[in-house]
Amino acid sequence: MALVRSVLLLAVLAWRGPGRYWFGFWTVPVQRAAYVTVAFALFCWLFVATFAVLRARYGLTRRRAAGVVAVAAGAPLVVGGVVVAGVGLETTLTAWNDQLALLPWGLHRILGICVYLGIPTALPTWIAVGGAVVVAGGALLLVRRTRDRAASSRG
Known part of the structure; x- marks a missing residue:
């Protein structure tokens, strides 16, 4: 890929x-x-x-494979969202733009990237919460299958 x-x-x-x-x-x-x-x-x-x-x-079964993929996809969203929310979205985007020069230098310094691009400052929190929901759903797929297997072996 x-x-x-x-x-x-x-x-x-x-x-x-x-x-x-x-x-x-x-x-x-x-x-x-x-x-x-x-x-x-x-x-x-x-x-x-x-x-x-x-x-x-x-x-892996469909359920377990979907659970593994969901946990693997959601975990970076949780970590990244929490880190960016902790540091601050404007600070993070400014440091990123300073390295890559994606936006015009003066404008993002004067207006701020979040204002300039209309990015909600709560976005990292939304991403972290969304990632947590995906991780929880994936974990539920993994845990539920384990319970089903334990119940069927008992009897």
Whole structure:
């Protein structure tokens, strides 16, 4: 899956180079929407592929494979959301932008990234809570199957 995502990025970069890629990403909404849609679809496919590998290669049931994938997908959301909420969204995004220079320097310093892009400051908390729900659902899939197996062995 990493190779497919890399091929997508390289295909876009090979078309006109990195300068044109960034310019188009920020100034041409149709190109940005197309790239983000394909990249996000490939990202989501990672979970489908992981589920399939857990079923085929490791012999997990659908329930256990779904539980493992859900826990693995939700845990980084919980950790990342808690860390960013603790540090502060504006601080985190400013440090990230200072390293990558994604947004115009002056504007994000004057207005703040959250204001400039209209990002709700409670977003990290929402992400952490959403991740916790996904982890709890995955854990429930894993635990419930264990209880079913224990009940069937008793009798």
